[in-house]
Amino acid sequence: MKLIINGKETDFSDGLTVGELLVEQKVKMPEMVSVELNGQILRRAQFESTALEDNDKVEFLYFMGGGSGIN
């Protein structure tokens, strides 16, 4: 199936869940990511149970600090 991840089309095997996609995309720290699926922000608890479908639009949104300290 085809997924559009952060605006880029990529092919994946069918039936992938959001949680599995995070692993496949080598997201090192899933705690630092919020996921929007087809315009809806997912709860963290939904990651493992949400199966993706062909043409789904997924946005990985990353926590970013800034300014003066840790970054």
Next chain:
Amino acid sequence: MELTEQQIQRYSRHIILEQVGGTGQEKLLSSKVLIVGAGGLGAPAALYLAAAGVGTIGIIDADKVDLTNLQRQIIHHTGDVGVEKVASAEAKMRAINPDVKVKTYHQRAKADNIREVIRGYDFVIDGTDNFPAKFLVNDACYFEKIAFSHAGILRFDGQLITVLPGQTTCYRCIFHAPPPADAVPSCSQAGVLGVLAGVVGSLQATEAIKYLLGIGDLLTGTLLTYNALTMEFRKVRLKRNPECRLCGENPQITELKDEEQIVCDLKDCKR
């Protein structure tokens, strides 16, 4: 408010713009913006807002200028190391534009003081460096109903969104709560391209000016992301989250609280 001859000259490149004009410039001169954090994002925002003639600029920060700040916090100069950041920022803003009234708050933004600090300002710029503070600014602006610009930067990436509390997608709609402290990249792993702070902080100042003038399209319900390596800007549309703990249908956050998280300080992490 009547513009003086001096002011007409100083702001001529604004006044000549159809969307600004003399009326717009007068509006800016009577506007108030608060900048939370005199760091990487706050520095360019403060400089441009002062130059633009925003009449009152408040700036809150508890830190002193450190040598490691100078790579990106362009409002602070080499001679300012050791000086309170708000005092250093105030001096530069006054030097750029004596029209501007600068209010400094040499304190950490906390749940028990931030509402009083932001009250009365027309717009807030979140230039904070840690996640609890970002949630605090979001929540305080929600309770005080003040529009604000949120931004974050990391390594070569930056992002920002403008929030009209109660009307458009807030920070908590997207990120529910601060990440666990052990997930936050450690000081030695993280870094940031200095100029990135300039790009993103300047974009925040742009949003403030547009909001004050009532012109253009704000980044509301839209996260603008930027990557300095690919030079790609993307707008990600983000709807309000009905499950948002702050501005959703069943809000669980009904008063301001400090979110707990360990924030490491770059100084302590030098090995």
